[in-house]
Amino acid sequence: MPTRTARTAWDGGFQDGSGQVELTSSGLGTFEVSFPKRSSDDGGGATNPEELLGASHSACYAMQLSALLGEEGATVHSLEIKADVSLGPDPDGGFKLTGIALTVRGEVAGIDAAGFAHVAEAAKATCPISKALTGVDITLDAALETA
Numbered sequence: 001m002p003t004r005t006a007r008t009a010w011d012g013g014f015q016d017g018s019g020q021v022e023l024t025s026s027g028l029g030t031f032e033v034s035f036p037k038r039s040s041d042d043g044g045g046a047t048n049p050e051e052l053l054g055a056s057h058s059a060c061y062a063m064q065l066s067a068l069l070g071e072e073g074a075t076v077h078s079l080e081i082k083a084d085v086s087l088g089p090d091p092d093g094g095f096k097l098t099g100i101a102l103t104v105r106g107e108v109a110g111i112d113a114a115g116f117a118h119v120a121e122a123a124k125a126t127c128p129i130s131k132a133l134t135g136v137d138i139t140l141d142a143a144l145e146t147a
């Protein structure tokens with residue numbers, strides 16, 4: 001499997017500095033980051049590590065869930081996954097991820113709601129990004145929807 005690369009160029013200090021995150025491998029974009037915008041309620045028009053991690057987690061989870069559903073003989077019509085990544089104070093100092101809430105809604109044929117929930121939990125446990133985040137509390141809200 002290939003290695004993927006992202007790069008950040010940062011200028012200045014923690015509170016007054018800012019940077020640009022580059023999606024180097026894909027060349028798909030460069031995005032502004034700064035701590036004041038990271039900690040604001042609306043994000044200030046910049047991305048942040050939590051949003052990028054949420055994007056990574058939701059995409060990885062979608063791939064893993066679709067693979068496991070296929071192994072069960074189900075046919076995936078659509079999956080929508082949202083990853084809410086929370087940042088908060090760390091009692092030991094600084095900040096830490098305080099949780100990730102995955103929400104998945106799926107239109108899938110050939111599986112019932114209980115089976116979907118079971119496979120959704122298995123995907124949460126086996127998604128490579130979930131495995132990398134074992135120190136973070138990851139919750140799951142999974143529901144099967146009808147077309």
